[in-house]
Amino acid sequence: MNCEKIKERVSIRAVLESFNFFPVKENQKTAFYFALDREEKTPSFSVDFVKNKAFDFGTGKSYDVISIVQQMNQCSAFDALKYLEKFDFSIQKNDRIEESDRSKNYSIIKLSEIQHPALIQYLKSRKVYEQKDLVQEIEYILNGKKYFGIGFFNNSEGVEIRNKNSKICLGKKDVTLIENERNKNREIVVFEGFFDYLTYRNIEKIENFNSDYLILNSTAMLFKVDEILKKYDKISLFLDNDANGKTTKEIIQKKYKNVEDCSLLYLGFKDLNEWFCTKK
Incomplete structure (x- = not known):
């Protein structure tokens, strides 16, 4: 089978999955992934399942299944074709597994x-x-x-x-609530992702571990937190400094009393972990 047929008939989704890449955001025809060649906070690698092609908005480079393998394995087109031999060529380019x-x-x-x-x-x-x-x-x-x-x-x-x-x-998307029996002051600290939670725990001394913790795992989970947050006397927010984080912060501030915005600590950075990674 020639290169053009392989580009058309080997599923780009399957190739990306073979390298442990999965969509961060997707709909029926397109998806955004994190970049192939660098770590990033916001996905910039756009995949068109219908055309079976991808485009990296960070570098301006276009990809097909062959060039994806070349990028990931740092190999020639010939070796990339050998890698793609293991894939089912009967897969149609717009096949999609529903969420x-x-x-x-x-x-x-x-x-x-x-x-x-x-x-x-x-x-x-x-x-x-x-x-x-x-x-x-x-x-x-x-x-x-x-x-x-x-x-x-x-x-x-x-x-x-x-x-x-x-x-x-x-499995099912949900928040993570971590309760602490030493929390006598009814305080809770809120994060978007668990890496920010790990960062906070790394910064705090163990003797200061006296709050409960809520990790949203996605700002889309905000609708689940009302029954949780209304139980607390103080809410500390360590949310991202992006549009979603700011919107989430404003909603919580309007709905609850004694809310502290802690994002000023890492002003100029996307989140707590990104800021902490710049420290010696």
């Missing part, structure tokens, strides 16, 4: 302490390795393929999974 099916089509193989060198290095790069006991190493099968990552469970037993190349949730 409801995707959430069911997985199984967790193993949960353990963080041991994989790649995950250890990733935690160190984010300056939260000291908090490795607050997360787990997770091995799982998704759509017939085996993957691994850093796992953080939510209140509905869904699990947020992160590694250098992927950011997904297996």
Whole structure:
């Protein structure tokens, strides 16, 4: 089969999944992924499932399935074609697994302490390795393929999974509430993602661990927090300095009393972890 046929008939989604890349945002025809060649906070890699092509808004570079393999494996087009031989050529370029099916089509193989060198290095790069006991190493099968990552469970037993190349949730999306029996002052600290929570725990001394913690896991989960937040006398917000974070902050400030906006600590940075990573 020639190169053009391969570009048309091998699913770009399947190729990206083979490198443990999954959509951050998607609809029926398109999706945004994190970039192939760098770590970023906002996904800039746009994939068109109908055309079976991708475009990196950060670099201005276009991709097909062959050039994706070349980028990831740092190989020639010939070696990329050999890599693509393992894929099902009968897959149509606009095939798509519905999100409801995707959430069911997985199984967790193993949960353990963080041991994989790649995950250890990733935690160190984010300056939260000291908090490795607050997360787990997770091995799982998704759509017939085996993957691994850093796992953080939510209140509905869904699990947020992160590694250098992927950011997904297996199971039901929900918030994570961490309650502390030493919390006598009815205080709660709110974060968007669990890396900011790990960062905060890394900054705070252990004797100061006397609040409850709420990790939204997505600002879209804000509708779930009313019954939680109204129980507290003080709410401290460590939300992102982007449009979603600012909107979420304003909603909470209007609805509840004694809300402290702590984002001034990392003004000029997207979030708490990004700011902390610049410190020596």
